[in-house]
Amino acid sequence: MNEIINITKSAEEYLSKLIQDKNETDLSIRIFISDPGTPKAETCLAYCKPDEAMPDDMIINLELINVNIEKRSIPFLKDCEVNFDKDNFGGQLTIKAPNARLPNISPDSPVEDRINYVIYNEINPMLESHGGEVNLVKFDDDIAVLQFGGGCQGCGMVDVTLKDGIEKTLIEQIPEVKGVKDLTDHSIDDNAYYK
Numbered sequence: 267m268n269e270i271i272n273i274t275k276s277a278e279e280y281l282s283k284l285i286q287d288k289n290e291t292d293l294s295i296r297i298f299i300s301d302p303g304t305p306k307a308e309t310c311l312a313y314c315k316p317d318e319a320m321p322d323d324m325i326i327n328l329e330l331i332n333v334n335i336e337k338r339s340i341p342f343l344k345d346c347e348v349n350f351d352k353d354n355f356g357g358q359l360t361i362k363a364p365n366a367r368l369p370n371i372s373p374d375s376p377v378e379d380r381i382n383y384v385i386y387n388e389i390n391p392m393l394e395s396h397g398g399e400v401n402l403v404k405f406d407d408d409i410a411v412l413q414f415g416g417g418c419q420g421c422g423m424v425d426v427t428l429k430d431g432i433e434k435t436l437i438e439q440i441p442e443v444k445g446v447k448d449l450t451d452h453s454i455d456d457n458a459y460y461k
Contacts, residue, residue, distance in 0.1 A: 271346040273328060280350040280359060282330035292316050298336035299366045304382045307366040341370040377442045378405050384439050389432055393418055400432060408444035410436055419450055
Protein backbone atom coordinates (compact mmCIF):
# COMPACT_ATOMS: atom_id res chain seq x y z
CA MET A 267 0.00 0.00 0.00
CA ASN A 268 2.91 2.37 0.66
CA GLU A 269 3.53 2.55 -3.09
CA ILE A 270 0.02 4.01 -3.47
CA ILE A 271 -0.07 6.41 -0.52
CA ASN A 272 2.77 7.85 1.53
CA ILE A 273 1.95 9.12 5.00
CA THR A 274 5.07 10.86 6.28
CA LYS A 275 6.25 10.36 9.85
CA SER A 276 5.45 14.00 10.69
CA ALA A 277 1.88 13.53 9.37
CA GLU A 278 1.50 10.29 11.33
CA GLU A 279 2.65 12.03 14.54
CA TYR A 280 0.33 14.99 13.93
CA LEU A 281 -2.70 12.80 13.19
CA SER A 282 -1.91 10.62 16.22
CA LYS A 283 -1.98 13.72 18.44
CA LEU A 284 -5.34 14.79 16.97
CA ILE A 285 -6.77 11.34 17.73
CA GLN A 286 -5.38 11.42 21.31
CA ASP A 287 -6.97 14.84 21.85
CA LYS A 288 -10.37 13.33 20.98
CA ASN A 289 -10.14 10.92 23.95
CA GLU A 290 -11.94 8.19 22.03
CA THR A 291 -10.75 4.62 21.85
CA ASP A 292 -10.42 2.78 18.54
CA LEU A 293 -10.50 5.97 16.48
CA SER A 294 -8.68 5.82 13.16
CA ILE A 295 -8.27 8.08 10.13
CA ARG A 296 -10.23 7.54 6.89
CA ILE A 297 -8.98 8.80 3.53
CA PHE A 298 -11.18 8.95 0.45
CA ILE A 299 -11.78 10.97 -2.71
CA SER A 300 -15.15 12.65 -3.23
CA ASP A 301 -16.20 12.79 -6.92
CA PRO A 302 -13.11 10.77 -7.98
CA GLY A 303 -11.91 11.09 -11.55
CA THR A 304 -13.76 14.37 -12.14
CA PRO A 305 -12.70 18.04 -12.10
CA LYS A 306 -14.61 18.38 -8.79
CA ALA A 307 -12.57 15.66 -7.05
CA GLU A 308 -11.39 16.42 -3.53
CA THR A 309 -9.20 14.39 -1.23
CA CYS A 310 -10.84 13.98 2.16
CA LEU A 311 -9.43 12.97 5.50
CA ALA A 312 -11.75 12.30 8.45
CA TYR A 313 -11.93 10.59 11.81
CA CYS A 314 -13.27 7.07 11.56
CA LYS A 315 -15.02 5.24 14.38
CA PRO A 316 -15.13 1.43 14.14
CA ASP A 317 -18.82 1.46 13.14
CA GLU A 318 -18.08 3.98 10.35
CA ALA A 319 -15.48 1.79 8.65
CA MET A 320 -16.59 -0.02 5.51
CA PRO A 321 -16.03 -3.78 5.26
CA ASP A 322 -14.03 -3.35 2.03
CA ASP A 323 -11.79 -0.52 3.33
CA MET A 324 -8.10 -1.13 2.93
CA ILE A 325 -6.42 -0.76 6.33
CA ILE A 326 -2.91 0.57 6.85
CA ASN A 327 -1.52 -0.16 10.29
CA LEU A 328 1.11 2.47 10.98
CA GLU A 329 3.16 2.60 14.15
CA LEU A 330 0.99 5.28 15.81
CA ILE A 331 -2.34 5.15 13.94
CA ASN A 332 -4.52 3.03 11.70
CA VAL A 333 -5.70 4.44 8.39
CA ASN A 334 -8.78 3.25 6.48
CA ILE A 335 -8.67 3.80 2.72
CA GLU A 336 -11.97 3.71 0.85
CA LYS A 337 -11.79 0.91 -1.74
CA ARG A 338 -13.38 3.03 -4.51
CA SER A 339 -10.74 5.73 -3.96
CA ILE A 340 -7.66 3.48 -4.17
CA PRO A 341 -6.96 3.94 -7.92
CA PHE A 342 -7.26 7.72 -7.52
CA LEU A 343 -4.93 7.79 -4.49
CA LYS A 344 -1.96 6.38 -6.41
CA ASP A 345 1.14 8.50 -5.61
CA CYS A 346 -0.76 10.33 -2.85
CA GLU A 347 1.25 11.94 -0.05
CA VAL A 348 0.01 13.10 3.34
CA ASN A 349 2.53 15.39 5.03
CA PHE A 350 2.72 17.77 7.97
CA ASP A 351 5.04 20.78 7.75
CA LYS A 352 5.77 22.52 11.04
CA ASP A 353 5.97 26.31 10.98
CA ASN A 354 5.81 29.29 13.36
CA PHE A 355 2.02 29.00 13.56
CA GLY A 356 2.00 25.30 14.43
CA GLY A 357 2.03 23.72 11.01
CA GLN A 358 -0.05 22.59 8.08
CA LEU A 359 -1.29 19.18 7.02
CA THR A 360 -1.20 18.76 3.25
CA ILE A 361 -2.61 16.01 1.09
CA LYS A 362 -1.32 15.79 -2.46
CA ALA A 363 -3.22 13.37 -4.68
CA PRO A 364 -2.09 14.01 -8.26
CA ASN A 365 -4.37 11.31 -9.68
CA ALA A 366 -7.59 12.28 -7.86
CA ARG A 367 -9.03 14.14 -10.85
CA LEU A 368 -7.73 11.79 -13.54
CA PRO A 369 -10.22 9.35 -14.96
CA ASN A 370 -9.05 5.91 -13.92
CA ILE A 371 -11.81 3.87 -15.45
CA SER A 372 -12.10 0.22 -16.32
CA PRO A 373 -15.11 -2.01 -17.08
CA ASP A 374 -15.01 -3.02 -13.38
CA SER A 375 -15.23 0.58 -12.12
CA PRO A 376 -18.40 1.60 -10.26
CA VAL A 377 -21.23 2.76 -12.55
CA GLU A 378 -21.06 6.29 -11.09
CA ASP A 379 -17.38 6.59 -12.05
CA ARG A 380 -18.07 5.40 -15.60
CA ILE A 381 -21.01 7.84 -15.96
CA ASN A 382 -18.84 10.72 -14.69
CA TYR A 383 -16.10 9.73 -17.13
CA VAL A 384 -18.51 10.02 -20.09
CA ILE A 385 -20.04 13.26 -18.74
CA TYR A 386 -16.72 15.03 -18.15
CA ASN A 387 -14.90 13.75 -21.24
CA GLU A 388 -17.63 13.69 -23.91
CA ILE A 389 -20.84 15.43 -22.87
CA ASN A 390 -19.64 18.53 -20.99
CA PRO A 391 -17.11 19.54 -23.67
CA MET A 392 -20.06 19.77 -26.11
CA LEU A 393 -22.24 21.69 -23.63
CA GLU A 394 -19.41 24.17 -22.91
CA SER A 395 -19.92 25.75 -26.32
CA HIS A 396 -23.29 26.98 -24.96
CA GLY A 397 -21.83 27.87 -21.56
CA GLY A 398 -23.53 24.86 -20.01
CA GLU A 399 -22.67 21.77 -18.02
CA VAL A 400 -24.31 18.73 -16.49
CA ASN A 401 -23.40 16.79 -13.32
CA LEU A 402 -24.39 13.39 -12.01
CA VAL A 403 -26.37 13.74 -8.77
CA LYS A 404 -26.83 10.00 -8.23
CA PHE A 405 -27.37 6.69 -9.99
CA ASP A 406 -30.50 4.99 -8.69
CA ASP A 407 -32.66 2.13 -10.05
CA ASP A 408 -30.85 2.13 -13.42
CA ILE A 409 -31.50 5.89 -13.84
CA ALA A 410 -28.77 8.55 -14.01
CA VAL A 411 -30.13 11.54 -12.10
CA LEU A 412 -28.58 14.71 -13.52
CA GLN A 413 -28.47 18.43 -12.82
CA PHE A 414 -27.78 21.08 -15.44
CA GLY A 415 -25.98 24.36 -14.86
CA GLY A 416 -24.84 27.45 -16.74
CA GLY A 417 -26.43 27.98 -20.14
CA CYS A 418 -28.32 24.68 -19.89
CA GLN A 419 -30.36 25.78 -16.86
CA GLY A 420 -33.67 27.11 -18.15
CA CYS A 421 -32.71 26.45 -21.78
CA GLY A 422 -35.63 25.81 -24.13
CA MET A 423 -33.71 22.99 -25.83
CA VAL A 424 -32.78 21.10 -22.64
CA ASP A 425 -35.26 18.26 -23.28
CA VAL A 426 -33.67 17.60 -26.69
CA THR A 427 -30.19 17.74 -25.16
CA LEU A 428 -31.26 15.40 -22.35
CA LYS A 429 -33.02 12.74 -24.43
CA ASP A 430 -31.30 12.87 -27.85
CA GLY A 431 -27.81 13.66 -26.60
CA ILE A 432 -27.06 12.70 -23.03
CA GLU A 433 -29.43 9.77 -22.51
CA LYS A 434 -28.57 8.21 -25.87
CA THR A 435 -24.82 8.55 -25.20
CA LEU A 436 -24.98 7.11 -21.66
CA ILE A 437 -27.21 4.17 -22.64
CA GLU A 438 -24.92 3.31 -25.58
CA GLN A 439 -21.76 3.38 -23.48
CA ILE A 440 -22.89 2.11 -20.06
CA PRO A 441 -25.17 -0.95 -20.16
CA GLU A 442 -26.43 -0.42 -16.59
CA VAL A 443 -27.99 2.96 -17.53
CA LYS A 444 -31.60 2.54 -18.71
CA GLY A 445 -32.54 6.24 -18.66
CA VAL A 446 -31.84 9.71 -17.32
CA LYS A 447 -33.79 12.12 -15.12
CA ASP A 448 -33.32 15.88 -14.81
CA LEU A 449 -33.49 17.45 -11.32
CA THR A 450 -32.76 21.01 -12.51
CA ASP A 451 -35.08 23.90 -11.69
CA HIS A 452 -35.49 25.26 -15.22
CA SER A 453 -37.69 28.16 -14.09
CA ILE A 454 -34.41 29.98 -13.42
CA ASP A 455 -33.35 30.98 -16.93
CA ASP A 456 -31.12 34.04 -16.37
CA ASN A 457 -28.21 32.47 -18.27
CA ALA A 458 -30.16 30.15 -20.58
CA TYR A 459 -28.67 29.62 -24.02
CA TYR A 460 -32.15 29.40 -25.67
CA LYS A 461 -35.10 30.97 -23.87
